[in-house]
Amino acid sequence: MPELPETETIARDLDAALRGATIDAGEIVRADVLRDTTPAALRRAIAGATIRGVHRRAKSIVIDCAPAAPDATIQHLVVTPRFTGALLLTAPRDDRYTCLRFALRDGRTLCYHDVRRLGTVAGHDMRRHAEWQGALGPEPLDPTFTVDALWGSLRGSRQAIKTVLMDQRRLAGVGNIYANEALFRAGLRPTRAARSLRRREADALLRSLREVLAASIALRGTTFRDFQDAYGARGGFAAHLAVYGRADAPCVTCGTVLRATHRLAGRQTVWCPTCQR
DNA sequence: AGGGGAACCCGTACGC
DNA sequence: TGCGTACGGGTTCCCC
Numbered sequence: 001m002p003e004l005p006e007t008e009t010i011a012r013d014l015d016a017a018l019r020g021a022t023i024d025a026g027e028i029v030r031a032d033v034l035r036d037t038t039p040a041a042l043r044r045a046i047a048g049a050t051i052r053g054v055h056r057r058a059k060s061i062v063i064d065c066a067p068a069a070p071d072a073t074i075q076h077l078v079v080t081p082r083f084t085g086a087l088l089l090t091a092p093r094d095d096r097y098t099c100l101r102f103a104l105r106d107g108r109t110l111c112y113h114d115v116r117r118l119g120t121v122a123g124h125d126m127r128r129h130a131e132w133q134g135a136l137g138p139e140p141l142d143p144t145f146t147v148d149a150l151w152g153s154l155r156g157s158r159q160a161i162k163t164v165l166m167d168q169r170r171l172a173g174v175g176n177i178y179a180n181e182a183l184f185r186a187g188l189r190p191t192r193a194a195r196s197l198r199r200r201e202a203d204a205l206l207r208s209l210r211e212v213l214a215a216s217i218a219l220r221g222t223t224f225r226d227f228q229d230a231y232g233a234r235g236g237f238a239a240h241l242a243v244y245g246r247a248d249a250p251c252v253t254c255g256t257v258l259r260a261t262h263r264l265a266g267r268q269t270v271w272c273p274t275c276q277r
Numbered sequence: 278a279g280g281g282g283a284a285c286c287c288g289t290a291c292g293c
Numbered sequence: 294t295g296c297g298t299a300c301g302g303g304t305t306c307c308c309c
Contacts, residue, residue: 003303032285059303083302084287116286118302159280168304175303266282267302 002081003059004140004173005216006227006235010087011056013230014063014110017089018051022105023065030099033114037074037123045074045123046102058136058172061087073125078132079112084226085119087112093232115226136172140209151202154194161197162190163265165209174209176267177222177244182209184243189276190269215240243270251275 002010026046028039037045048068055062063077079087084097092098092113100112100121112121124132137153138145153170154161164170165179174182183190185208188201197205221227221235224245228234238245242252247260251272260270 080304082304114286115288116302118286118304120304157279166303 002083002085002221002227003175003178004056004213005178005237006221006229007059007061007081007173008056008217009220009229009235010081011054011061014061014087014089015054017230018063018104018110019053021051021108023047023049023051023110024103024105027101027103028099029101030114030117033099033112033117033119033121035120035122036128041072041074042123044069045072046077056173057133057139058168059175074123075126076124076129078120078122078124078129080120080122081114082116082119084116085112085114086228086232087230088228088232089230090232136168137170139172140174140206141213147199147203147206150206151197151199154197154202157194159194160190160264161188161192161194161205162269164194166265166267173213177224177241178209178212178216180244180268180270181212181242184271184276185212187276190264190271243272244268246270 023046026043028034028042031039034042045067046065049065052064052066060078060080063079065075065077067074088111089108092111097113097115098111099114099117102110104110138149154164157164162179162183165174165182166176180190182205186201186204188205216222216237219236219240220229222237222241223234224238243258246258247270249258250256251258251274254272254274256272256274258270259273260268262268
């Protein structure tokens, strides 16, 4: 569930709270969430490490670390919460689902909590981190990302526009909720072939996408079911969703009953048959 | 190559 | 009530 606005919310809060902090020790409770590292290597890398900063890339939270051990190569912890994952600075409501626990030198605890455990925590050395970054597409909120770059990418695909928006290699950070919302705002039907878009439609799409992402970030993301921020609080954008989760309800613009299908890449897709062409 | 499908995981919803 | 089963959801990996 956490997409770009939700992981951005977590990353901003953690950067403010953790920049410069030192991790005393890490406890790995559920090793199956780990990627690209082992429990022993991760513990050694973070024992005594300083947190340089925290930022977001795609739908992941990246914690930049300066390890204390000279032979520790892990520089970045990449946390991808997927559906139920949470990075918490407060005590989790149910400790049964704590996967990782980091004790900070100042007495605080940062934990990775995940009920379904489809989320992951990767330990990256510089090489692996560059490889991971390189596999991801551009950030939609990056001002250097242009309409023509988006349009060029869309023109290469005969897939449905919604599927292409969610393809992390073409565009990073957009998931099911914001793909549905951006297409509604742009007046584009989700099933349209990506390469059928005119340039002015790609322009409307990029502007809609940026608007909806920025509006959601301003309200600290969408909590539809599971998303919680670093302090266990909910996001405020769910009340502003125009189509996602509103199948069979009236369109907010024209009142037409919203249509839904599950057949587009196996995910809930909702649109207004009148407003979206 | 690019697209399709399974696997990952477990709470929730639903059927019997 | 209690048990069993189907389902969902993004990403990765495998296969065609």
